[in-house]
Each structure stands twice: as structure tokens, then as C-alpha cells.
Amino acid sequence: MTEMFQQARQLQDQLVSWRRDLHQIPETGLVLPQTSAYVQKVLAELGLTWQEYPGHSGMTVRIGGGPGKTVALRADMDGLKIEEDTGLPYASHNGNMHACGHDSHTAMLLGAAKLLKEHEAELKGTVKLIFQPAEEGPGGAEPMVKDGVMEDVDAIFAQHIGNLFSGAGERTVDVTWAESTAADDQVIIHITGLGGHGANPHKCVDPVVIAAQIIQNLQYIVSRETDPYDSVVITIASVEAGRGTFNVIPEDATLKGTIRNASPRTRDRVLDRIRQIAQQTAAMMQASCTVDFVDGYPALVNDRAMVESFLRTARAALGEEQVNILPHGMTGGEDAAFFFREKPGCFFVLVSSAPCPLDGEVYGAHHPRFCLDESVFWKGAGLMAQCAANWLAEQAR
Ligand SMILES: [Zn+2]
Ligand SMILES: [Zn+2]
Incomplete structure (x- = not known):
């Protein structure tokens, strides 16, 4: 017909x-x-x-x-x-x-x-x-x-x-x-360090440097831990820290991004690893860190x-x-x-x-x-x- x-x-x-x-x-x-x-x-x-x-x-x-x-x-x-x-x-x-x-x-x-x-x-x-x-x-x-x-x-x-x-x-x-189509979830990573004078970084815990380390380390999940034939995207699209000054190390920093996964099983693993890597990178640098996910579409x-x-x-x-x-x-x-x-x-x-x-x-x-x-x-x-x-x-x- x-x-x-x-x-x-x-x-x-x-x-x-x-x-x-x-x-x-x-x-x-x-x-x-x-x-x-x-x-x-x-x-x-x-x-x-x-x-x-x-x-x-x-x-x-x-x-x-x-x-x-x-x-x-x-x-x-x-x-x-x-x-x-x-x-x-x-x-x-x-x-x-x-x-x-x-x-x-x-x-x-x-x-x-x-x-x-x-x-x-x-x-x-x-x-x-x-x-x-x-x-x-x-x-x-x-x-x-x-x-x-x-x-x-x-x-x-x-x-x-x-x-x-x-x-x-x-x-x-x-x-x-x-x-x-892929699962899309949002991630919000909040890093809390210790602010202070930009001339005295040793008296601070700089959340900006830690944020940069976390962004880099998250890329490891895709490049080294994921089957090349299984598609995963981790994009950190927003980095917020400081108030536009040149010489103040801020107290905290926030990263926001989108996570795409083609397979539901991979999604669970990727979200777990994002949490671990963010928190452990922050801990390694003496900061604390919270990781929240907003469930998107499956x-x-x-x-x-x-x-x-x-x-x-x-x-x-x-x-x-x-x-x-x-x-x-x-x-x-x-x-x-x-x-x-x-x-x-x-x-x-x-x-x-x-x-x-x-x-x-x-x-x-x-x-x-x-x-x-x-x-x-x-x-x-x-x-x-x-x-x-x-x-x-x-x-x-
Ligand atoms: Zn559309
Ligand atoms: Zn559409």
C-alpha cells in the first residue's frame, strides 16, 4: 500500500x-x-x-x-x-x-x-x-x-x-x-579554595588553577578511558571565577558543561568518573569541590x-x-x-x-x-x- x-x-x-x-x-x-x-x-x-x-x-x-x-x-x-x-x-x-x-x-x-x-x-x-x-x-x-x-x-x-x-x-x-541521539546531561562543578592577594599565592588555595587542572583531567575520560567507537563528549562551556580584577585570587570557581553519551551504560561510567576526577583533583590541590548533574534527555x-x-x-x-x-x-x-x-x-x-x-x-x-x-x-x-x-x-x- x-x-x-x-x-x-x-x-x-x-x-x-x-x-x-x-x-x-x-x-x-x-x-x-x-x-x-x-x-x-x-x-x-x-x-x-x-x-x-x-x-x-x-x-x-x-x-x-x-x-x-x-x-x-x-x-x-x-x-x-x-x-x-x-x-x-x-x-x-x-x-x-x-x-x-x-x-x-x-x-x-x-x-x-x-x-x-x-x-x-x-x-x-x-x-x-x-x-x-x-x-x-x-x-x-x-x-x-x-x-x-x-x-x-x-x-x-x-x-x-x-x-x-x-x-x-x-x-x-x-x-x-x-x-x-545522545544522552545530554549538564554538570556543575563548584571549587572552593582560599582567596587572597594575587601577589601571595602561597597563602591561598587558588581555585582558578585548580579549575584549569580539572578541565584538562576531564579530557582524559574521553581520550584514554573510552572505546574509540563509543561516542562521548565532555564540553566545559563556562568557567566563572574572580570579579574582573588583576590581583585578587578568588575564593571559588564554577565550571559548567554538557556531557553527551550514545549508550546508557557508558553514561553511568562517565558521570561517575567526572565526579571522581573533579573531587580528587581538587583534593590533591587542597581545595574542596562539589559536583552536581542535571539530568537531561536520555x-x-x-x-x-x-x-x-x-x-x-x-x-x-x-x-x-x-x-x-x-x-x-x-x-x-x-x-x-x-x-x-x-x-x-x-x-x-x-x-x-x-x-x-x-x-x-x-x-x-x-x-x-x-x-x-x-x-x-x-x-x-x-x-x-x-x-x-x-x-x-x-x-x-
Ligand atoms: Zn533543536
Ligand atoms: Zn529539533
Whole structure:
């Protein structure tokens, strides 16, 4: 049944217009009043009803409902606190920007909804659409899991648009067999020494020098203790100490950074070693040190059987050469990981990028000049709908 995928072609103009409307009203965080109202308006036009949840703008929609399993399709709806600088006629002017393409994810899931609604009678089960807020933070998937949205779901598909792996024109979709996006955790290391006159370091315990040692020593975890084929990133992105003077050794120093891990087992080891190395380096220099982690998103790991189902659908729809299996995932984080921790799923990347009209350069996600090639939207909508319908049919056999 590649019929749905072919019908998606007819939706192309509609998808672009939904996306451009959403692009002009980017909102951030858990509560997205304008965006969710827009999505609800379109859902109502499509003859669909939705369920809302307290405390955030997430929604779910059920299509089908006969005997059989339930497969979820997920889109994120939020933008970023970035001032758009694309020069596009439909650029946003409200201080936020859809700089990660979530406007297109939402538009494509609406397109998939339209296709699935038209084929509702043929579905061998139920498709549950998940529209989530706050992917860019503080996280919308975990609250929706707590709301129970995954309890009646058996499997999940999610897509992300962009040029994360392949460039425009190379392939249509990228997918991995297992690890897809990394766990991202934040670390805060606070070093307490003994301040004093910069001319008398021997009467002080200098937290600035100790901070420098800790930063260096942490790199040892990646370079000497981690399998080169297992990806780990330790980035200390902020160093705070002193008050801008030339001659005062400060009392304390604070380091902040991000830790990315592709595998959950490696993550536990890396976080343990960061704590040990920071505290023992500080102790060696007669300072004290606290290490705190702020849990971020877990790693998103694809399920092999779900990837096989995705590959059958994508290859039939797009052709073998348009589907790229990646040797590894990416070090970016993805909130959908919370859904994927609950039920088996397949996360794939719809390849798209376009030069910014202001300078002709291609920019990546989260850049104020990030632009998309809109011509792929119908493929993304078609794939989402087709993957869900095919997976249900495969389960019913
Ligand atoms: Zn993003
Ligand atoms: Zn994103």
C-alpha cells in the first residue's frame, strides 16, 4: 500500500502553507497557546478530535480504533529563543524562531493526519498522533509519558528534518539501527579554595588553577578511558571565577558543561568518573569541590524490528538509494527519547536544507539563518502516514 505516500504529493502546497503559518508564530516551552490553537483549528477542519492535558500544550489524536495494535506518530511543536535573520517573506518577528524545523514536523504530522483520516476504514488498528511541546527545553515528552500517553501505544515513529547527517540532494532519509541521539546531561562543578592577594599565592588555595587542572583531567575520560567507537563528549562551556580584577585570587570557581553519551551504560561510567576526577583533583590541590548533574534527555535508541519495518516502507516509497543507514547516531539530544524508552520505535531524519536568501550560505539547526528546503515536506508526511499504516498491517498478519 504505497497509495498514501503517492497521495501525499497532492498535499505539498497545503503542507507549505501550514508550515509558513506556524513559522510566523514560534513559541517556546511547555505552553504554546497560538501554536496549539492553530493545530486544533486544522484538526477540526480535518474532522478530528483531540485530547488535551493539564499544565502543557501537548495533544493526542486517535485515528482508526478497530481491532489491532496502536502505533504513535510524534511531532514537536516548539521553537527557540532566537531572533530570526533569514530575510524570508514569512520570517517570524516575535523574538522566537522555528530554527530547528519543528514547524515543519507539526505541518507534516497534520498532513499525515489528513491521509490517515481518509484511509481510516482500512487501518488495521489505531494511529495515535502525539503533538508535544518543549522539545528544546524543559522537555515535553516526559510530562506526556507521565500523563500516560504511551500506555495504550505499542510502537512509535518520529522524524526530524534537517541536514544533521546528509546534505540536501544526497539522500531523502537517514536512519540508524540503534543509538540515534545522545544522552545530554549538564554538570556543575563548584571549587572552593582560599582567596587572597594575587601577589601571595602561597597563602591561598587558588581555585582558578585548580579549575584549569580539572578541565584538562576531564579530557582524559574521553581520550584514554573510552572505546574509540563509543561516542562521548565532555564540553566545559563556562568557567566563572574572580570579579574582573588583576590581583585578587578568588575564593571559588564554577565550571559548567554538557556531557553527551550514545549508550546508557557508558553514561553511568562517565558521570561517575567526572565526579571522581573533579573531587580528587581538587583534593590533591587542597581545595574542596562539589559536583552536581542535571539530568537531561536520555539517549534515543531505535528498535531493530521497528527500523526493519521503516526500511520496508521507505525503500518501497522512495527507492533503495534514497534511504541511508548511518554507521552511528549524533551527539545532539532529542526529547523523543522519553517516548522511545517506553515502547519500541524508529526515529529517522528527513534530509532538507536550503541556502539562506541573505547570503546564499547553508546553516545548521539553531542558527538565526537556518532555512529548509520545503520541497521534501510531502515525503515526510507520506512516510509518517505510510509507516504507521504498514506497521499496523504487518502486526495484523
Ligand atoms: Zn533543536
Ligand atoms: Zn529539533
